[in-house]
Amino acid sequence: GDSVTQMEGPVTLSEEAFLTINCTYTATGYPSLFWYVQYPGEGLQLLLKATKADDKGSNKGFEATYRKETTSFHLEKGSVQVSDSAVYFCAPQLAGGTSYGKLTFGQGTILTVHP
Amino acid sequence: GAVVSQHPSRVICKSGTSVKIECRSLDFQATTMFWYRQFPKQSLMLMATSNEGSKATYEQGVEKDKFLINHASLTLSTLTVTSAHPEDSSFYICSASSENEQFFGPGTRLTVL
Numbered sequence: 001g002d003s004v005t006q007m008e009g010p011v012t013l014s015e016e017a018f019l020t021i022n023c024t025y026t027a028t029g030y031p032s033l034f035w036y037v038q039y040p041g042e043g044l045q046l047l048l049k050a051t052k053a054d055d056k057g058s059n060k061g062f063e064a065t066y067r068k069e070t071t072s073f074h075l076e077k078g079s080v081q082v083s084d085s086a087v088y089f090c091a092p093q094l095a096g097g098t099s100y101g102k103l104t105f106g107q108g109t110i111l112t113v114h115p
Numbered sequence: 116g117a118v119v120s121q122h123p124s125r126v127i128c129k130s131g132t133s134v135k136i137e138c139r140s141l142d143f144q145a146t147t148m149f150w151y152r153q154f155p156k157q158s159l160m161l162m163a164t165s166n167e168g169s170k171a172t173y174e175q176g177v178e179k180d181k182f183l184i185n186h187a188s189l190t191l192s193t194l195t196v197t198s199a200h201p202e203d204s205s206f207y208i209c210s211a212s213s214e215n216e217q218f219f220g221p222g223t224r225l226t227v228l
Contacts, residue, residue: 043221105159
């Protein structure tokens with residue numbers, strides 16, 4: 001079945017450090033790929049997405065590239081801020097059949113950024 | 116645009132009672148809505164997919180008679196937790212689909228005493 005393996009946390013960084021959160025997936029076909037962020041006490045927000053191979057999604061300084069050959073969608077940011085402290089979820093979205101539109105969430109990675 | 120609301124945001128109820136949670140898409144129509152459950156410090160678990168005007172599709176292991184889902188209109192889906200027990204305490208999140216993207220509600224914290 002479809003699954004997502006996401007880098008386990010928690011991840012603790014100092015402000016302005018480089019961030020990488022790994023995400024790999026198994027799925028039939030070519031899913032769209034999403035990263036969601038959940039700030040403390042809030043619901044999920046879309047951070048970025050990529051819908052086909054080699055696409056790069058970017059938002060708020062975060063980037064992730066759709067790597068078909070390695071079935072990966074690693075999240076990166078060159079310089080994190082305290083306000084980036086949150087939980088990050090990788091989520092491929094199935095593209096067709098009876099499971100159309102379903103998101104499969106990774107386990108989430110808690111990021112804490114210290115001043 | 117693409118705002119999804121949930122009501123209530125928090126609810127505390129006694130064991131054995133039923134609780135209804137509403138999910139609304141405020142500025143778009145959603146033929147498909149999803150209901151998730153999130154345990155503390157854990158990921159989201161899809162409970163069911165709700166399509167307007169038809170029966171919900173439940174994920175394996177989710178009791179459809181316990182978690183009743185109704186999607187009566189293109190902007191409203193409801194989840195009713197029937198005969199709630201303490202183990203049903205959780206964070207319930209809905210999402211509404213538009214143009215192949217899901218927009219999430221802020222979640223409902225259910226506590227069953």
